[in-house]
Amino acid sequence: MNDQNEMLLEFESKSQNESFARTVVAAFAAQLDPTIEELADIKTAVSEAVTNSIIHGYADTKGIIKMHCVISGNEILVEIIDDGFGIEDVEKAMEPLYTTRPELERSGMGFSFMEAFMDELEVESNVGMGTTIKMKKRVGKQDISSN
Amino acid sequence: MRDAKKEGTSLKKGGEESTTYEICNRCLIIRLQEELDHHNAIQIREKADKFIDRNNIKHIIFDFSGASFMDSAGIGVVMGRYKKVIFIGGKTAVANVNSTVDRIFKLSGLYKIIEKYDTVEGALNKIQKA
Numbered sequence: 001m002n003d004q005n006e007m008l009l010e011f012e013s014k015s016q017n018e019s020f021a022r023t024v025v026a027a028f029a030a031q032l033d034p035t036i037e038e039l040a041d042i043k044t045a046v047s048e049a050v051t052n053s054i055i056h057g058y059a060d061t062k063g064i065i066k067m068h069c070v071i072s073g074n075e076i077l078v079e080i081i082d083d084g085f086g087i088e089d090v091e092k093a094m095e096p097l098y099t100t101r102p103e104l105e106r107s108g109m110g111f112s113f114m115e116a117f118m119d120e121l122e123v124e125s126n127v128g129m130g131t132t133i134k135m136k137k138r139v140g141k142q143d144i145s146s147n
Numbered sequence: 148m149r150d151a152k153k154e155g156t157s158l159k160k161g162g163e164e165s166t167t168y169e170i171c172n173r174c175l176i177i178r179l180q181e182e183l184d185h186h187n188a189i190q191i192r193e194k195a196d197k198f199i200d201r202n203n204i205k206h207i208i209f210d211f212s213g214a215s216f217m218d219s220a221g222i223g224v225v226m227g228r229y230k231k232v233i234f235i236g237g238k239t240a241v242a243n244v245n246s247t248v249d250r251i252f253k254l255s256g257l258y259k260i261i262e263k264y265d266t267v268e269g270a271l272n273k274i275q276k277a
Contacts, residue, residue: 015186022184022216040216040247047218051185105192105223109255113219116254 005031009067013058013082021050021067028069029076032139041117042076042137048110049080049133055101057084057131075138078118083130090123166191166213168198173205174274176267179214183221183248192224196231205237208270212243221248222255229261238262238277240270 007028011017022043029042046067053065068079087093093100094115099108115121120136165180166187175198181187198204207228211217229239240262244252252258264270 015184015189018184018186019182022182036247037250040250043216044218044251047184047216051218051220055185105188105220105227107219107222107226107255109219109222113251113254 003071003073005071007069010064011067013054013061013063013065013084015051015054017065018047018050018054021065022047025067025069025078028071029139032071032074032076034139038137038139042078045114045117045135045137046078046080048113049078049135052110052133053080053082053084053131055104055106056087057082059085074140075136078133078135078137080133080135081130082132086127086129086131087123087125088127090125094123166194168194170198170202170204171271172275173203174208174271175199175202175204175206176208176210176271178210178212181214183214183217183224185218185220188220188224192227195224195228199228199231205232205235206274207232207237207239208264208267208274209239209241210243210267211241211245211248215245215247217248217251219251219255221251222257225257225261238274240264240274242267242270 009024011020025046026039026043029039050065057063063082063084066081068081070077092098094111096112097108099106114135118135118137122134123131125131167178167180169176169178175195177195209225225239225241232239241252242264243266244263264273
């Protein structure tokens with residue numbers, strides 16, 4: 001009954017891998033029978049987290065980003081893990097419209113979107129050690145009662 | 148899958164730039180042909196700014212009919228172009244926005260400063276009459 005499935009993907013911190021990561025998470029999440037909207041939510045959150053790893057975590061240097069996904073029941077856990085510079089002040093970084101890279105026209109909405117589109121968001125970061133973003137989303141919430 | 152298949156999850160060819168730019172009077176129409184993420188944003192921003200600076204552009208219309216996805220990088224692109232033309236009284240508009248992209252715009256609050264139209268023609272008519 002409680003179907004569980006897991007996957008791990010590793011890729012280089014290149015911007016063309018942003019769409020690759022979105023495509024992979026969408027394909028993996030498809031088994032939860034999501035709506036277009038739910039799928040878009042997950043893709044957007046992953047896009048934000050992976051972009052953060054590329055331009056902040058590795059600051060456009062070469063590094064490896066891991067995407068770890070676990071499906072259990074009607075819930076998907078997505079972890080985006082980098083071994084980059086880490087975030088000095090996580091609270092500050094998560095403030096809406098806050099950005100350290102205004103010259104890149106970053107809107108400062110990455111974390112806000114992750115929070116808005118996923119049900120749970122957790123950020124673990126240590127300077128010099130890297131950052132792990134943990135996000136959970138329950139898909140097809142309307143079916144919970146019939147489970 | 149219930150209805151997610153229609154969304155399409157095709158892989159893009161790396162680095163291919165297919166967004167087109169068209170000038171109508173002093174209005175720049177940017178016809179997006181790719182997902183508007185950080186990767187594509189860099190090229191679009193550079194190209195759009197060249198057109199804006201060289202052609203005395205006043206208004207900007209983003210045509211989203213070829214862009215099914217956008218994240219916060221897209222907000223940066225639209226807001227950045229808005230800032231370039233607002234000082235000369237220019238307007239920024241978006242057209243042919245699907246529901247996925249529409250939600251991002253709504254959440255960002257950008258509709259307070261840019262206008263949404265069903266079609267590019269509709270946007271052109273309204274903007275050039277103003």
